[in-house]
């Protein structure tokens with residue numbers, strides 16, 4: 001058996017990348033019986049049935065680190081949360097929700113990318129740097145101007161990266177700049193796997209090199225975090241971590257209790273803006289219960 005990674009799945013047929021080779025594989029019946037659905041991003045073991053036709057079958061699916069649901073991809077270890085400097089304006093509540101979502105999925109590396117930097121004002125840049133640079137890697141890019149693309153590519157080398165953000169911020173444009181020959185590459189792949197109708201819901205790992213892949217995602221204009229318990233929300237505000245256990249009450253919600261060790265740091269290590277968005281989300285989640 002040889003090991004590979006599923007980069008595409010259409011109608012029960014999977015494209016498995018093994019080094020630079022691609023194999024068209026079906027899934028063994030035993031996987032179905034075990035209710036294991038091969039998923040894009042999965043590391044799998046395959047048996048090649050025909051080397052010249054590049055056909056094989058998936059025998060085993062290796063344990064997943066995580067699985068995202070929209071888009072459905074396994075083993076994503078990097079997220080680029082992308083917004084535009086302008087047009088559309090940055091919605092910081094939505095930005096924080098994307099960050100929370102990435103943390104709940106245990107995505108190890110998170111990068112905030114501000115695209116359309118040809119339209120970036122000093123005040124927006126200062127705001128983002130002040131609030132987010134202590135916690136997250138930032139990338140300022142202009143896909144149309146070719147700015148910051150090299151630097152962003154450096155950051156995602158060796159990772160499976162999902163791009164998330166609202167539509168119209170230039171996600172597809174940035175990805176196209178990151179993988180210049182993508183048109184050709186995806187063309188080859190689609191020719192190899194003679195598939196039926198193309199649907200935009202299809203998930204595909206776009207390959208930069210053997211161990212660097214990108215997943216585009218549809219634009220989200222809102223993100224529902226209702227699956228979260230309000231009392232768990234604080235775990236996903238990264239900068240809160242050092243201050244969660246310094247309160248008078250053991251079960252302090254850090255909202256309105258006296259002697260709150262977290263609130264003592266608001267306006268210092270914790271920005272007022274992030275804390276306010278935390279309180280608002282907390283109250284919303286609590287009401288939904």
Ligand SMILES: Nc1nc2c(ncn2[C@@H]2O[C@H](COP(=O)(O)OP(=O)(O)O)[C@@H](O)[C@H]2O)c(=O)[nH]1
Nearest residue numbers: 115116117142143144167168169170171172173
């Ligand atoms: N001014 C400017 N426009 C850009 C930039 N990148 C993308 N765009 C434009 O933004 C629009 C949306 O781009 P697209 O890649 O489809 O965004 P997506 O919906 O996030 O995938 C297109 O008209 C692009 O030409 C940029 O860096 N600067």
Ligand SMILES: [Mg+2]
Nearest residue numbers: 171172173216
């Ligand atoms: Mg797009």
Ligand SMILES: [Zn+2]
Nearest residue numbers: 247252254260
């Ligand atoms: Zn507290």
